[in-house]
Amino acid sequence: MTARPRRWLVLALAPLVAVSMLIAPAAPASADPDDSKSATADDGEEDQLLNDVLDSTGRRFVAAKSAVAKSTKTQLALALRVKNAESRRDALLPEVSAVAAQQYRTGGISTMGFLLNTKGPESFLKMAVSLEEINALNDNKLHALYQAIDEVNTEKLHLDQEVKAQQQNLASMRKQKESAENALAKVGGDTVTGGFVLANSPKAAPAPRDSNGDFGPESCSVNDPTTSGCITPRTFHMYKEVKKANFKRFVGCHRNGGPFEHPKGRACDWSLQNSGFAPWHNQDTREYGNNLMAFLVRNADQLGILYVIWNRMIWFPATGWKTYHGPSNHTDHVHVSML
Template sequence: MTARPRGWLIWALTPLVAATMTIAPASSASAEPGSSSSSSDDKSKKSDEDKTADEGDEDTLLNDVLEATGRRYQTAKDAVAKSTKAQLALSVQVKNAEARRDALIPQVSAVANQQYRTGGVSTMSFLLDSGSTTAFLHRAISLEEINSLNDGKLRQLNAAIDEVQASKARLDAEVKAQKQNYSAMAKQKEEADKAFALVGGKTVTKGFVLAKSPVADPAPRNSSGGFSPEACTQDDPTTSGCVTKRTLHMYKEVRKAGFNRFAGCHRNGGPFEHPKGRACDWSLQKSGFAPFHNDDTFQYGNNLMAFAVRNADRLGILYVIWNRMIWFPASGWKTYHGVSAHIDHVHISML
């Protein structure tokens, strides 16, 4: 058997060695969390407790949403911790692969340089220089072994380069997943904080409030997009007095949202918005006013307040008072120091 000539080796090895020498070693990954191992979670269906307020039942309480958000936050945090170990392991793989690659580069480079300086070994002259048939066969076998050795080194180098690239790709995927998990954690926390703060947090509702409210039809605006001052020209549906058009619109929207217990709007005399037809007091009772005394009356007030606050911009609401706190669109919730603690009704004043 005659050996295949390897005259192409010089041309194959020289550019390959030059190319591999330019590969920059990967920096070791820091022990930062993140996870790409959540594909099974992505494929599985969400459980009811993991649904957001918009996905869940309409009667979901904000407390339930906060609990579900907390669970999702913990899941993302666990994935981040799990990915820390994965990134460390991949960093070791990258270093080991680079070490094998770097050890092979001088060996392959030496072969390429030798071929370049000597022009390589002529297969025919190498074999014809044999003194006997036995020597010819021995030289043929030796030539095949030399070529196999060189080819083996080349394959090892290519395999080492591929391993470095594959390990880096896996590490990059872990880092990307880590960023996604951190982003998800931050978003969930921000959404939970906003939702809770908007309706007064634990101070006002203790979390016993619907996670979402009906969307009110918007009140008419002027040509500039704002709310112009209005006179008290409309009949008050709760008294013999009057209310503004905007107040009447708010009254109808609150009723349409399902809040049908006792209410009073216009009141003669006194300061603020009632005498101007720009305010309504929404009782927790079917008739008259009395402080909340059970879950039903407390949650009714919470939900009515939440409807007003969440639709304040659409309805043109100036401020809301409930359970010793007052809410302004510009500043949020503050402690209310008025004469009434407003634990027997929700007060809504209009622009």
């Protein structure tokens, strides 16, 4: 092989050794979602129905999953480009090694020495052209290789960041979707509400507890604002919180005779009508019952609720929703009993 100029060799040797370390495959990106943040509805979802929130979160889940799949496909294509760049690098290394060996054997031939080692003007000109071509060829090869390696490294870095972000987004969407599904299940799902229930309810002020932090027994000591009877302080607190949450249609609490909580002042029946009781028969009455029930269930711990009955189903804090078989199917009112 014809000796290369020392200037090109010095510039070429060190970078080519170094780049073999720069383009080693990067470790796969992994999702690192922030588990400390629970998925909640956006501020703009306060008045949305819960099934609408489920639909939107589900769509975002699918979109995030699709984006991750697209990023993964792009990553495979990029890995092929890295492999091609490595092949081009490996093809160039023997030439550089040959140049280095030649330089070692000859002790280095200067450019002037290379050009003067001719037998005439015509030979000198040919060697000058050859030297220029050799330099241009090697410089172009190095430039192309460095450019490809820089491009691959940059794109791979961006892709790793993209995949990581999409995996985090996918985990977040999955968590949000599960949270919405759990929220729907808490208020009875489609069985009780048909999905026509607000995604969120107002927060009720907590009822007073005893020194142990429990809801201890209370007597029927407060005048019932709905009848001539009495109710417990905890029931009265619940009554005021429901009214404050804008559920202001007809309600009856104390009722004489019979078992369960009404005679004890620990229960109220919230009608769907402005007066009297009648089964839900349109979207307005059904949504009113659904949303009133959801308010009670979501605030059960704050208010000290024992159970809620609505639309043929009964809810206990410990067991969730069960089918209710009783004298009333509770399609005309929401029943709530207090501890």
